Amino acid sequence: MGYARTAMLMAAMTALFMGIGYVLAGSGGMVFALVAAAGMNAFSWWNSDKMVLRMHNARPVGGTDTHGLVRMVADLADAAGLPMPAVYVIDTPQPNAFATGRNPDNAAVAVTTGLLQQLSREEVAGVVAHELAHIRNRDTAIMTVTATFAGAITMLANFALFFGGRRDGGPGLLGSLALMFLAPLAAGLVQMAISRTREYAADRAGAEICGHPLWLADALERLQAGAARIDYDAAERNPATAHMFIVNPLHAHTRDALFATHPSTANRVAELRKMAGGASSSGVPRVRKEAARAPKSGPWG
Known part of the structure; x- marks a missing residue:
C-alpha cells in the first residue's frame, strides 16, 4: 500500500507540474515543463548526494x-543485503541522521556527533538500520525527485505572475496570483505526504534489519526530544533537506502539523512497539552479534 500511495502522489506531482506549464503556454508549455523537469531531475539524480552532504558539512569517517x-x-548493510555505503559524520550537538544517494551502489549514511554522544549502541544501530532501509527502498532517489519537482513548480508558479499565462484564456491577474500561492502549497503537501509515507515503511524495514524494533523506538524518542531542544543551524538554513532526516531537525513547535515532513514520532514509536510485541511470531530476523553488541548503559561514545 505504501508503494502504491507513493506512485499516486508522484503522478499527482507530475500532473501538477505539467498543468502549470499548460496554463502558462498551452500544450507547448506543458511539453517544455516536462523536458525541463527531466533535465533538472537528471542533474539532481547525479549530484544530490554531494550537494546535501556539503550543505551539512559532513566529513567522511576515516581511520x-x-x-x-x-x-x-x-x-x-550485510544483514540488509546492501553494498557498503559511505559513512559520514556531521559536527552538531543535535542527535539526528539521514541517508542519501541515487541508488544502493552510490549511497551514504550520515550521523551527527550528537547522536553518537547521546545514544546507546543499540539505539545507534536502530537509527543506522532505518537509514539503510531508506537506501534499500530507494527512498533517497524518490525524495530527490519530489524535492526537485516541488522547486520547479514554485519557479513556474512565479512565472505565472509575471507573464500572466496564455493570452487566449490565460488565468489573468487574480488567477496568476492564486496559482503563485496555491501551486507551491499543493506541491509541498504532496512532497510531505510522500515523505511521511516512506518513514513508516523505513521504520518497519529498519526494525527487521537490526532485529530489535525497540532499539529504533527508543532511539526515536530520544532523537525527538533532542531535536526539540537543540538548534541545528545548517538545517535551519536549508529547510528543504529536513525531510531527509530520521526526525525533523527543525523545531516542531514552529510549524503546523499539516506541513510536517515526518509523521508523529509518538505514532511511529507505537507502531514499532506493536511490532516488537509480535516479533516472536513474525520471524523478525536478528542482526549479526558484532552489530548488536552494546554497553549495558550510558551513551555510545
Whole structure:
C-alpha cells in the first residue's frame, strides 16, 4: 500500500507540474515543463548526494573511527543485503541522521556527533538500520525527485505572475496570483505526504534489519526530544533537506502539523512497539552479534 500511495502522489506531482506549464503556454508549455523537469531531475539524480552532504558539512569517517561506526554500518548493510555505503559524520550537538544517494551502489549514511554522544549502541544501530532501509527502498532517489519537482513548480508558479499565462484564456491577474500561492502549497503537501509515507515503511524495514524494533523506538524518542531542544543551524538554513532526516531537525513547535515532513514520532514509536510485541511470531530476523553488541548503559561514545 505504501508503494502504491507513493506512485499516486508522484503522478499527482507530475500532473501538477505539467498543468502549470499548460496554463502558462498551452500544450507547448506543458511539453517544455516536462523536458525541463527531466533535465533538472537528471542533474539532481547525479549530484544530490554531494550537494546535501556539503550543505551539512559532513566529513567522511576515516581511520580514526573510535566509535566503531563503520564496522556497525558494514554489519547492518550485510544483514540488509546492501553494498557498503559511505559513512559520514556531521559536527552538531543535535542527535539526528539521514541517508542519501541515487541508488544502493552510490549511497551514504550520515550521523551527527550528537547522536553518537547521546545514544546507546543499540539505539545507534536502530537509527543506522532505518537509514539503510531508506537506501534499500530507494527512498533517497524518490525524495530527490519530489524535492526537485516541488522547486520547479514554485519557479513556474512565479512565472505565472509575471507573464500572466496564455493570452487566449490565460488565468489573468487574480488567477496568476492564486496559482503563485496555491501551486507551491499543493506541491509541498504532496512532497510531505510522500515523505511521511516512506518513514513508516523505513521504520518497519529498519526494525527487521537490526532485529530489535525497540532499539529504533527508543532511539526515536530520544532523537525527538533532542531535536526539540537543540538548534541545528545548517538545517535551519536549508529547510528543504529536513525531510531527509530520521526526525525533523527543525523545531516542531514552529510549524503546523499539516506541513510536517515526518509523521508523529509518538505514532511511529507505537507502531514499532506493536511490532516488537509480535516479533516472536513474525520471524523478525536478528542482526549479526558484532552489530548488536552494546554497553549495558550510558551513551555510545
